[in-house]
Amino acid sequence: xxxxxxxxxxxxxxxxxxxxxxxxxxxxxxxAYGIGGIVAPTFVPSKGMGGLSFSMRNPDNINFAxxxxxxxxYLTTIEAGAHGVYNKLTTSSLSENNKNFSIDHLAFGFPVGxxxxxxxxxxxxxxxxxTSGYQVGTKSNxxxxxxxxxxxxxxxxSQVFIGNSVKVVKDLSVGFxxxxxxxEISRTNNSExxxxxxxxSRTTSATSVSGFNFNxxxxxxxxxxxHNLILSYSGSPKLRLDAKTDYVSDRYVKNSxxxxxxMDTSDYHPGVKGSYLLPSQHGFGIMxxxxxxxxxxxxxxxxxxxxxxxxxxxQGFKDAYSVxxxxxxxxxxxxxxxxxxxxxxxxxxxxxxxxLYLNSKNINQVQxxxxxxxxxxxxSFGGNLYTASKLxxxxxxxxxxxxxxxxxxxxxxxxxxxxTLNDRWFVKRKFD
Numbered sequence: 001x002x003x004x005x006x007x008x009x010x011x012x013x014x015x016x017x018x019x020x021x022x023x024x025x026x027x028x029x030x031x032a033y034g035i036g037g038i039v040a041p042t043f044v045p046s047k048g049m050g051g052l053s054f055s056m057r058n059p060d061n062i063n064f065a066x067x068x069x070x071x072x073x074y075l076t077t078i079e080a081g082a083h084g085v086y087n088k089l090t091t092s093s094l095s096e097n098n099k100n101f102s103i104d105h106l107a108f109g110f111p112v113g114x115x116x117x118x119x120x121x122x123x124x125x126x127x128x129x130x131t132s133g134y135q136v137g138t139k140s141n142x143x144x145x146x147x148x149x150x151x152x153x154x155x156x157x158s159q160v161f162i163g164n165s166v167k168v169v170k171d172l173s174v175g176f177x178x179x180x181x182x183x184e185i186s187r188t189n190n191s192e193x194x195x196x197x198x199x200x201s202r203t204t205s206a207t208s209v210s211g212f213n214f215n216x217x218x219x220x221x222x223x224x225x226x227h228n229l230i231l232s233y234s235g236s237p238k239l240r241l242d243a244k245t246d247y248v249s250d251r252y253v254k255n256s257x258x259x260x261x262x263m264d265t266s267d268y269h270p271g272v273k274g275s276y277l278l279p280s281q282h283g284f285g286i287m288x289x290x291x292x293x294x295x296x297x298x299x300x301x302x303x304x305x306x307x308x309x310x311x312x313x314x315q316g317f318k319d320a321y322s323v324x325x326x327x328x329x330x331x332x333x334x335x336x337x338x339x340x341x342x343x344x345x346x347x348x349x350x351x352x353x354x355x356l357y358l359n360s361k362n363i364n365q366v367q368x369x370x371x372x373x374x375x376x377x378x379x380s381f382g383g384n385l386y387t388a389s390k391l392x393x394x395x396x397x398x399x400x401x402x403x404x405x406x407x408x409x410x411x412x413x414x415x416x417x418x419x420t421l422n423d424r425w426f427v428k429r430k431f432d
Contacts, residue, residue, distance in 0.1 A: 027087055027098035029134045029408050030356060030363055030401065032153050034308060034315060035209070035241075035276055036132035036185055039156075041065050043105060044081045044418025048371020048394035049326030050348020054285030054299045055232040057219055060388050060422050062109040062123050065283070066217035066234040067175030070121030070165035075388065076110040078421040079125070087412035092403050104128060104416075121175075124162040129213075131156035132185045146194045157183035157209055171221045179213040181241060196255055199263065203249045209276065211241035228289040230297075238307070239278040246270045277309035279319075292333045299324040305355030317355040318362070324350040326369070344373030346394070359405035367398030373420075388422035 031037035041064045046053045053065035059074040081104040089096045107125025111118070137150040158181070165175030190202030217234035249267035252260050281304070287297030305317040326348030335341035348369040356363035371394035394416040403409045 027085075027089070027100060027133050028400075028410055029089070029136050030354075030410070031130075031132040032134050032136070032151065032187075033356060034310065034317070035278070036130040036153075036156060038130050039128040041127060043079045043107070044371070044392040044394050044416045045328075045344070045346070045373060045420070046326075047396060047416050048346035048348065048369055048373075048392065049295075049297075049328055050324045050350045050367065050369045051322075052285075052287075052297045052299055052324050052326030052348055054217070054234045054283045054301075055219065055230040055287035055297050056295075057221070057230055057232075057287075057289070060390075061420060062107045062125075064107065064123070064125075064127065064161065064163070064177065066219060066232055066285075067123070067163040067177045067215065068165050068173045068217040068219040068232070068234075070109055070123050070163060070175055071111070071118050071167055071173050072165075073109050073111050073121045075422040076108070079105065079107045079109075079418065081105050081392075081416060081418035083414055083416040085412055085414040087410055090403055090409045090411070092406070100133075102128075119167045121165045122163065123177075124160075126158060126160045129157040129159045129179075129181050129183070132187075145198075148192045148194065150188075150190050150192065152188045152190075153185065155183065155185035155206075157181055157185070159213060171223065172218065173220075174216070174218045176214065176216040179215075180210075181213055181239075182208070182210050184208040192254070197253055199251050199253060201249070201251050201266075203247065203267075205245050205247050207243050207245040207274075209241040209243045211239065213239050215281075226290060228287075228291065230285075230287040230289060232283075232285040232287075234283040234285075236281045238280050241276045241278065243274040243276060243311075245272045245274060247272060274311040275309075277307065277312075279304040279307050293330055295326075295328045297326055299326075303355065308355070316357075318353075318357045320353055320355040322350060322352040324348060328373075339375070342375045344371075344390070344392075346371035346373070354400075359407055361402055361405050361407055363401050363407075365398060365400040367396055369394060369396045371395065371416075377422075388420075390420045392416075392418035392420060394418070 040051050042051050042053050045061050056063045057069045057072045059072055062077055062079045063069040084101045086099045105127035109123035112120040112122055132153045132155055134153045137148055139148050159179040161177045161179040163177035165173055167173045184206055186206045188204045192200040215236035219232045222229040247269040250262055250265045252262045283301040285299045289295045301322045303320040306319050308315050308317045328344050328346045330344050332341040350367045352365040354363050373390040373392050376389040396414040398412055400410045401408050
């Protein structure tokens with residue numbers, strides 16, 4: 001298993017060096033606001049449970065959303081994931097279909113100190129922070145010539161992190177993540193005539209950000225026999241990201257083949273300094289757990305988006321909250337004769353009241369999720385054999401927005417793939 005893990009790790013690290021998931025992708029007009037669409041910091045096992053995360057505490061999964069969980073890890077754990085998404089955008093009169101693919105995350109976690117002590121754990125990795133991708137256009141007539149006015153956006157912000165978790169007293173663990181946020185989002189506003197050779201105009205802004213984020217958490221485990229009740233909290237303070245924006249205004253023509261030919265630059269302002277002030281967040285969770293058998297949990301998160309500022313100007317966003325209900329069931333993790341008994345079966349539901357309030361309407365989101373964890377190997381802890389490394393698959397079906405008041409309804413189906421590898425690293429070998 002160690003050789004297999006080493007080979008897969010090398011491949012994943014090669015993808016990072018190639019910049020394969022420096023930015024996530026999306027096709028949503030609602031990613032045009034603020035810093036783009038915020039990406040939930042969850043991995044594929046959590047996505048299969050509706051995004052449930054605050055109280056998740058497993059020995060074989062990394063849970064970035066609550067770093068207090070890291071000291072539950074038994075072995076060195078690697079989490080990697082990717083997704084493909086198909087979405088349908090609908091207005092009161094038009095519809096459009098889109099699809100894309102993105103590599104999402106890579107994370108490493110491991111116990112520190114005495115093996116299986118559950119006193120200290122660490123994790124580090126990379127995952128998306130926000131993403132932006134949209135094309136919105138209107139058409140009008142100027143005398144006898146039609147003019148298209150378009151807004152385009154592309155790019156995203158990523159974060160690299162390192163986190164720690166320790167058990168401070170019996171059954172109470174605390175943890176934190178320190179993340180560095182970086183990346184670039186480009187936005188273009190152009191006015192274009194539909195006849196070849198006409199002079200068109202556009203303005204492009206490319207905003208890069210940098211800054212540190214900090215999130216923290218705690219988990220308290222009430223044990224009774226082989227049953228656990230996990231109470232949790234996860235939060236983060238306000239975050240200020242430094243921003244630099246390059247503004248370019250130019251004129252161009254399109255030939256009959258549609259190729260853009262720049263004619264001149266009318267305005268250029270490089271490196272204009274700015275900032276984003278992101279809101280504080282607070283999340284609470286409760287989970288019933290029968291280890292390696294059943295998990296049922298409920299999460300609630302509140303985000304103070306009414307304080308969001310861009311370049312020291314409040315953007316009029318609303319406070320947001322989300323509710324998530326999720327579960328995982330494994331028939332018999334030690335089964336040798338029947339593979340299907342060792343599979344993790346997952347399901348979840350989530351409702352999110354977002355920070356966007358447009359045309360007198362809240363832009364809310366509902367989602368159903370389903371997933372499985374397909375075992376790839378076995379590991380033994382304390383004489384008990386159980387499945388460790390897994391191929392995780394999660395399907396998310398959701399809807400955001402509405403067609404009322406000239407808005408856009410977004411319906412999507414997202415297929416997530418994740419690989420969880422567990423192996424014994426940093427263990428001193430003993431010989432008799």
